[in-house]
Amino acid sequence: MSGDTERSVELTRTGPSRYRATNVRGTTLDIGDGSTDDFTPVELLLVALAGCTALTVDPLVARRAEPETFDVHTRADKIRDELGNHLVDLLMRFDVAFPDGDDGERARALLPDAIAKAEDRLCTVARTLAIGAVADVEINDV
Incomplete structure (x- = not known):
């Protein structure tokens, strides 16, 4: 492609x-x-996951109310087992605050659904990780 x-x-x-x-x-x-x-590459993977999800969710909820705070904290444990080196126990914690009032309440109510849609369908990084895409490798002797 x-x-x-x-x-x-x-x-x-x-x-x-x-x-x-x-x-x-x-x-x-x-x-x-x-x-x-x-x-590190692992940190960049966590950045990509959090960033993709946040960039997907933000415009969905901001249509209702502009967030006063929108922070995403991402963590994982790097382990080595029979599968080799990989991450387990990935967690994204969203710290989001909306203004008081009806618009803020609508945005707050939409947030869990927007995050679920990002994870299940819209965020390219989360979907690629969930699907388990494989990267082909080419070697060129330059």
Whole structure:
């Protein structure tokens, strides 16, 4: 697939256990193994899950009332077992506050359903994790 459906980033080694990701818009993000302040790949996975869900939910509830607070805290435990290294006990905690009044109450009432829709259908990252997509690998000797 390509065209309007394609999403891509480039990853370039900048040093031992350090890489720079660049998106198609030219924005960069440094990634490391946890020995520096850079984000680790696992942290970026948690960011992607929380970010995708928040970006999906926010406009749905903000149509009713603009949130006064909208924070998402994401955590998981990294383990190694017979399946290899992976994350378990993923949790996204939404700390959301809406203004008092009817609009705030409507937004507050919609929030659980909006989160469920994001997780079940709308958030690409959550859906990809749930489905268990496999990434193909190509190796080019340059």
